[in-house]
Amino acid sequence: xxxxxxxxxxxxxxxxxxxxxxxxxxxxxxxxxxxxxxxxxxxxxxxxxxxxxxxxxxxxxxxxxxxxxxxxxxxxxxxxxxxxxxxxxxxxxxxxxxxxxxxxxxxxxxxxxxxxxxxxxxxxxxxxxxxxxxxxxxxxxxxxxxxxxxxxxxxxxxxxxxxxxxxxxxxxxxxxxxxxxxxxxxxxxxxxxxxxxxxxxxxxxxxxxxxxxxxxxxxxxxxxxxxxxxxxxxxxxxxxxxxxxxxxxxxxxxxx
Amino acid sequence: xxxxxxxxxxxxxxxxxxxxxxxxxxxxxxxxxxxxxxxxxxxxxxxxxxxxxxxxxxxxxxxxxxxxxxxxxxxxxxxxxxxxxxxxxxxxxxxxxxxxxxxxxxxxxxxxxxxxxxxxxxxxxxxxxxxxxxxxxxxxxxxxxxxxxxxxxxxxxxxxxxxxxxxxxxxxxxxxxxxxxxxxxxxxxxxxxxxxxxxxxxxxxxxxxxxxxxxxxxxxxxxxxxxxxxxxxxxxxxxxxxxxxxxxxxxxxxxxxxxxxxxxxxxxxxxxxxxxxxxxxxxxxxxxx
Numbered sequence: 001x002x003x004x005x006x007x008x009x010x011x012x013x014x015x016x017x018x019x020x021x022x023x024x025x026x027x028x029x030x031x032x033x034x035x036x037x038x039x040x041x042x043x044x045x046x047x048x049x050x051x052x053x054x055x056x057x058x059x060x061x062x063x064x065x066x067x068x069x070x071x072x073x074x075x076x077x078x079x080x081x082x083x084x085x086x087x088x089x090x091x092x093x094x095x096x097x098x099x100x101x102x103x104x105x106x107x108x109x110x111x112x113x114x115x116x117x118x119x120x121x122x123x124x125x126x127x128x129x130x131x132x133x134x135x136x137x138x139x140x141x142x143x144x145x146x147x148x149x150x151x152x153x154x155x156x157x158x159x160x161x162x163x164x165x166x167x168x169x170x171x172x173x174x175x176x177x178x179x180x181x182x183x184x185x186x187x188x189x190x191x192x193x194x195x196x197x198x199x200x201x202x203x204x205x206x207x208x209x210x211x212x213x214x215x216x217x218x219x220x221x222x223x224x225x226x227x228x229x230x231x232x233x234x235x236x237x238x239x240x241x242x243x244x245x246x247x248x249x250x251x252x253x254x255x256x
Numbered sequence: 257x258x259x260x261x262x263x264x265x266x267x268x269x270x271x272x273x274x275x276x277x278x279x280x281x282x283x284x285x286x287x288x289x290x291x292x293x294x295x296x297x298x299x300x301x302x303x304x305x306x307x308x309x310x311x312x313x314x315x316x317x318x319x320x321x322x323x324x325x326x327x328x329x330x331x332x333x334x335x336x337x338x339x340x341x342x343x344x345x346x347x348x349x350x351x352x353x354x355x356x357x358x359x360x361x362x363x364x365x366x367x368x369x370x371x372x373x374x375x376x377x378x379x380x381x382x383x384x385x386x387x388x389x390x391x392x393x394x395x396x397x398x399x400x401x402x403x404x405x406x407x408x409x410x411x412x413x414x415x416x417x418x419x420x421x422x423x424x425x426x427x428x429x430x431x432x433x434x435x436x437x438x439x440x441x442x443x444x445x446x447x448x449x450x451x452x453x454x455x456x457x458x459x460x461x462x463x464x465x466x467x468x469x470x471x472x473x474x475x476x477x478x479x480x481x482x483x484x485x486x487x488x489x490x491x492x493x494x495x496x497x498x499x500x501x502x503x504x505x506x507x508x509x510x511x512x513x514x515x516x517x518x519x520x521x522x523x524x525x526x527x528x529x530x531x532x533x534x535x536x537x538x539x540x541x542x543x544x545x
């Protein structure tokens with residue numbers, strides 16, 4: 001579904017992403033992790049079309065999308081969320097999502113269809129909305145949900161979820177993780193999930209890529225990656241312990 | 257005393273009618289600024305071209321007045337798009353001062369070009385409309401129809417912004433330019449559409465004014481600064497604020513002119529504007545920033 005080959009992005013003399021390659025199968029959830037400044041967001045922005053690659057290729061469903069404009073990438077079937085939710089504050093919840101549904105499909109659906117798809121996305125995410133409910137007063141978790149609903153309304157085949165857990169408490173994190181699993185199950189949408197904390201993510205993803213200084217330092221199944229000495233070194237201290245705990249919990253779940 | 261009050265009432269009503277037209281002019285400028293974040297300093301000069309269009313099509317080519325109106329709206333709308341593509345787009349990412357300078361330069365350019373092309377004579381379409389007489393009050397139909405048309409246009413634009421996806425995108429884009437492309441909206445296309453609508457509104461303004469005023473190359477100066485100040489007073493980019501400010505300005509001009517002299521009306525309006533800029537620099541309904 002997605003094949004990334006030798007993807008590189010330089011900003012002046014600084015190489016943010018250094019010849020990384022990975023691929024992604026239909027319906028897979030891939031975790032993209034790494035400390036701050038490791039190149040996760042740059043990789044994301046390259047796939048979403050916010051940056052043009054310096055070198056390398058990004059093929060999506062057999063078509064080269066590297067260097068396309070963000071709107072074109074969106075029309076090609078890739079939806080994304082933002083780490084910090086960026087809703088249109090003067091629009092209602094439903095308007096926010098319906099706008100994505102309509103333009104995300106390049107205006108090729110009818111008004112009514114886009115409206116229905118917006119309601120569907122909100123229902124799938126479980127964000128309550130009244131017809132004229134606005135954005136003001138929504139909490140951090142609700143805004144994250146809105147962000148997801150907006151991305152889903154564009155009817156993507158691939159969803160790029162950017163730090164969907166940031167700013168959430170434990171319970172909300174679990175909920176968000178379940179939500180992503182649910183999205184994959186209901187819609188068979190492929191997901192790349194970026195997070196700089198590993199915890200909950202490791203329980204949900206099928207495979208995991210760890211970036212550091214713009215390079216892939218580990219890739220594979222979550223519990224393999226978690227034991228990789230390089231990864232442990234990058235995630236020194238509490239994060240690494242936390243990571244071990246989370247993955248053994250996952251192994252336990254798998255046995256049930 | 258009785259008669260005095262009647263004339264004052266007539267003045268207030270005239271102010272309301274003028275306010276309606278002023279509100280329409282401000283709406284176009286606010287729409288452009290709200291969406292593209294650039295002030296069309298030459299907005300009233302686009303209107304001037306529209307007025308000349310109506311004048312020449314009716315007087316020289318013998319067109320029906322309403323056909324000439326339609327043509328003026330289309331032509332000014334196209335001019336709005338050209339202005340965006342040729343002048344605004346290249347400076348979209350420049351400093352605001354550069355954007356003001358290029359559209360300000362366009363103002364001078366268009367005035368000079370109009371002087372060369374049309375001469376400095378004052379032209380009039382020569383359509384005279386009767387007045388609506390209510391007892392001792394008399395209101396020219398040209399003003400009444402202009403205000404009503406402006407009102408209808410504003411309601412239609414409001415419905416468009418509220419009820420269509422394109423309108424929703426136009427309302428949304430001013431809040432977050434960066435995210436629009438990621439929900440599949442192409443800002444370039446929204447800018448073009450908005451420029452076309454802004455131009456069409458200037459064209460409509462031209463049709464309403466050409467019935468009440470002579471057209472000459474500097475007519476823009478009678479309305480451009482006024483429209484700009486209405487927008488700033490209301491909070492630049494805030495359409496509702498501009499609407500309210502238009503009626504405040506129109507009343508000041510109308511009532512000031514009634515008690516003193518018509519020029520004093522403008523002096524009062526501008527003095528009020530200056531004071532307000534100290535009291536509320538962000539405008540009546542402007543945001544905090």
